Amino acid sequence: MRVDGSMTVYLDHNASAPLLPQARDAILHALDLVGNPSSVHGQGRALRAVIDGAREQVAALAGAEARQVVFTGSATEAITQAIVGGVKAFGIDRVLVCATDHAATLKAADASGVPVQVIGVDAQGTIDLDVLRQQIDRAGEAGEKLLVAVSWVNNETGLVQPRARIEAMVGPTPHILVIDAVQAFGKRSLDFAASATDMMAVSAHKIGGPAGIGALLVKGHADVVRLVPGGGQEQGRRGGTESAALIAGFGAACAEIGRALDFKGACALASDFETRLRALAPDVVVFSQGAERIGTVVNFAVPGIRNTVAMMSLDLAGIAVSSGSACSSGKVGRSHVLAAMGVAPDLSECGLRVSLGWSSTARDIDAFFEAYETVLSRHRRKGAAA
Incomplete structure (x- = not known):
């Protein structure tokens, strides 16, 4: 629940899942x-x-x-x-x-x-x-x-x-x-x-x-x-x-x-999320996309959109995502995981993680894209103005 009483869309299960x-x-x-x-x-x-x-x-x-x-x-x-x-x-x-x-x-x-x-x-x-x-x-x-x-x-x-x-x-x-x-x-x-x-x-x-x-x-x-x-x-x-x-x-x-619960629903939602994301932002980079993944998490970066900016905008819209591990006392910095993979610093600083679980729904995904389209539109306007 947000401070204004509206519901938060929670897409950060890898950090901690809602209590059953x-x-x-x-x-x-x-x-x-x-x-x-x-x-x-x-x-x-x-x-x-x-x-x-x-x-x-x-x-x-x-x-x-x-x-x-x-x-x-x-x-x-x-x-x-x-x-x-x-x-x-x-x-x-x-x-x-x-x-x-x-x-x-x-x-x-x-x-x-x-x-x-x-x-x-x-x-x-x-x-x-x-x-x-x-x-x-x-x-x-x-x-x-x-x-x-x-x-x-x-x-x-x-x-x-x-x-x-x-x-x-x-x-x-x-x-x-x-x-x-x-x-x-x-x-x-x-x-x-x-x-x-x-x-x-x-x-x-x-x-x-x-x-x-x-x-x-x-x-x-x-x-x-x-x-x-x-x-x-x-x-x-x-x-x-x-x-x-x-x-x-x-x-x-x-x-x-x-x-x-078998997490098949969460995996299907994550797959749909990734498909919609690629359609919305063709330049998106999905990390570890060429290897086997668990299926409930998508870690991605749209070049030029820093994760701090994106997370702030999404949070104001009631969408909870993260930039990676939640075990760094709330700090947002360069991921040691992406660094070890050889991801360039400027791209890793754009990384966002969406992770799904037992409580995730298709409406959550819809709400994310409604908010994220605003983030992308603002970024593109800045690019056009430049």
């Missing part, structure tokens, strides 16, 4: 329960039952076993636990990351205390698998142990990294593989239990659950990865009293996404 009604109901129900889920009395057991049920729901959507789900305060915490904790637990010598990984991965790698190797990408944003293979071979010759961390689906462009090929490279080795699956969760089959991935991070608020809750999926041999010892919660893997309300909302969102 089922998740809201589960949260409110859990908030009415009193006690500590670690207590043995009836109230504590009731809260424990809520958490155990939600763990099953998250595991079902992730293709994991319930005991492999460790609840965390966010996906950022989960990734940090996997990388920083993994380096300590497994005696890692070097961390390999992808240049377009989320800041949560890049900063956790920097904080790991061991050398970090950044693997570049091609012009579409796909990781250089030849370099990854070379680094794995080099580690084998030197007797090093690596931790490889990759974001499966890029949060800015929607590009899908070749997870199966990465797993085929890392899986047969003694190295550790960490996958950031935040933007794939609920849209792709994670199949964690049967995969060659050692640890995987997911988040609630990207799929319609509450913010402030995530999970690290952990294979049995990685149970030694711990950052918060605490009082033994989460089977001793993450201390601190669990928030039953947030966990309940997470589980309900997973259940609803798995049961009733």
